[in-house]
Amino acid sequence: MLYLDDLEPGMKRAFGRYAVTREEVLDFARRYDPQPFHLSxxxxxxxxxxxxxxxxxxxxxxxxxxxxxxxxxxxxxxLGAAGIDELRWLKPVHPGDVLRCETEILEVRPSQSKPGMGSIRNKMTVFNQNDEPVLSFIALALMRRRPEA
Structure with a gap:
């Protein structure tokens, strides 16, 4: 288990693989964002x-x-997230693209009022199969601190 106390600014991770399908693009658009360029x-x-x-x-x-x-x-x-800042859609994602993620911790902050938890700010960048960034944002995530032995 990874706790807030195990993290420090500058730490990076790369992960994920998501193959984007035409059917999923159309289904999501029909249900949640039915703009013509997502449907046709x-x-x-x-x-x-x-x-x-x-x-x-x-x-x-x-x-x-x-x-x-x-x-x-x-x-x-x-413990979930408190929000997202600086959300940017950098390049269109198309059916057939394969996505992956990279994240970097920008800040680790133990809570002053709740000693068992804290927050991290991390920058998430999503890339397509050509290593082109397609999405970025800064997330404010909440995490438990390591329990005392």
């Missing part, structure tokens, strides 16, 4: 996307899926 090749061709593009919110969801899968392999004393 023809409509997308008339935009800067050039072809069918995943919703940015779908890209965030795929990122979360990779993050949770990583936490199952390398357990963390996670």
């Amino acid at each position: 090749d023809e409509a997308a061709a008339q935009t800067h996307f050039g072809r069918l593009a995943a919703s940015g919110w779908h890209t965030c969801s795929m990122t979360m899926s990779m993050l949770v899968a990583e936490m199952a392999v390398h357990p963390q004393a996670s």
Whole structure:
């Protein structure tokens, strides 16, 4: 189990693999972001996307899926998150892309009011199969501190 006390600024991790499918892009768009360029090749061709593009919110969801899968392999004393700053969709994600994540811890802060927990700020960057960044954000995650022996 990885606790807040095990982390320090500058630590980096690379993880995840997510193959983006056309069916999933269309299903997510129909349910949550039904804009024409997420639903139709023809409509997308008339935009800067050039072809069918995943919703940015779908890209965030795929990122979360990779993050949770990583936490199952390398357990963390996670208490959820307090928010996200500087969310940027840097490049369109298309069916056929394969995504992966890199994260870097920017700050580790034990809580002053709740001694059993603290927070970390980390920068998440998601890349496609060409190592092009497609998404970035700074997450404020909450974690338990290591229990005293």
